[in-house]
Amino acid sequence: MLKVSSLSKVYKRTTAVDDVNFDVSKGEIAVLVGPMVQVSPQQLKVLSVC
Known part of the structure; x- marks a missing residue:
């Protein structure tokens, strides 16, 4: 679980990223989208170092 x-x-x-909250359970597929229906590079960069 994430x-x-x-x-x-x-x-x-x-x-760059403001108060993002989410859960991903085992077996689920999740997609991150921003206001312009794209993943924020900053969201991925911050998640990759957690």
């Missing part, structure tokens, strides 16, 4: 709670990332004064 659980993400209150994921945020700020660069200087710019908020």
